[in-house]
Amino acid sequence: MSEPYEIVAAPFTLWLAPVGTAFPAIDATPSGDWKKVGTSGDRSVNEDGVTVAHSQTVNAVRSAGSTGPRKAFRPEEDQVVSLTLLDISLEQYAIALNNNAVTTTAAGVGTAGHKALKLYRGVQVATHALLARGVASAYGDGWTAQYEIPVCFQSGDPELVYTKGEPAGLALEFTTLEDNDAVTPDMRFGRLLMQHAIALEE
Numbered sequence: 001m002s003e004p005y006e007i008v009a010a011p012f013t014l015w016l017a018p019v020g021t022a023f024p025a026i027d028a029t030p031s032g033d034w035k036k037v038g039t040s041g042d043r044s045v046n047e048d049g050v051t052v053a054h055s056q057t058v059n060a061v062r063s064a065g066s067t068g069p070r071k072a073f074r075p076e077e078d079q080v081v082s083l084t085l086l087d088i089s090l091e092q093y094a095i096a097l098n099n100n101a102v103t104t105t106a107a108g109v110g111t112a113g114h115k116a117l118k119l120y121r122g123v124q125v126a127t128h129a130l131l132a133r134g135v136a137s138a139y140g141d142g143w144t145a146q147y148e149i150p151v152c153f154q155s156g157d158p159e160l161v162y163t164k165g166e167p168a169g170l171a172l173e174f175t176t177l178e179d180n181d182a183v184t185p186d187m188r189f190g191r192l193l194m195q196h197a198i199a200l201e202e
């Protein structure tokens with residue numbers, strides 16, 4: 001009897017890249033413009049893990065001569081990836097603040113070196129391509145699953161709490177935007193891939 005591979009329990013790691021960046025193959029390490037969310041990937045995420053939410057609004061149409069709905073329309077749908085990042089290095093904090101640049105001032109005689117992140121986000125909203133990956137295939141142990149989201153923006157409202165004995169966390173949410181360059185309408189929010197076999201040898 002085969003194992004129930006479809007039952008999955010695994011953490012995910014996120015990467016961000018400029019919109020239009022090609023997604024890596026499911027068995028390839030993200031590289032180039034792909035930047036990891038969290039200095040240590042899934043080890044920088046709190047124990048609640050990564051949530052992928054698919055929400056919708058559906059209007060059920062009823063007629064005068066029936067009690068049950070006869071047709072349904074979907075006027076709205078959303079896709080949100082969220083996590084709490086236990087990493088407040090400025091390079092990661094910048095994700096929450098519209099990708100504002102981090103500047104570095106070197107130490108001088110009598111002055112400490114420091115890094116700075118501007119807190120104002122302004123009118124324009126930064127967008128990203130997002131890759132979410134884990135060892136979470138429903139088709140075999142040790143195989144990869146990955147969400148490929150072509151366009152999204154950081155929509156969360158992090159509230160950092162600095163207190164004794166508890167780590168400060170950045171609550172991030174990445175809301176999907178429709179991809180205007182999608183090959184087909186059902187690809188506007190991207191796709192989910194799950195590995196089902198290993199690569200063939202040459």
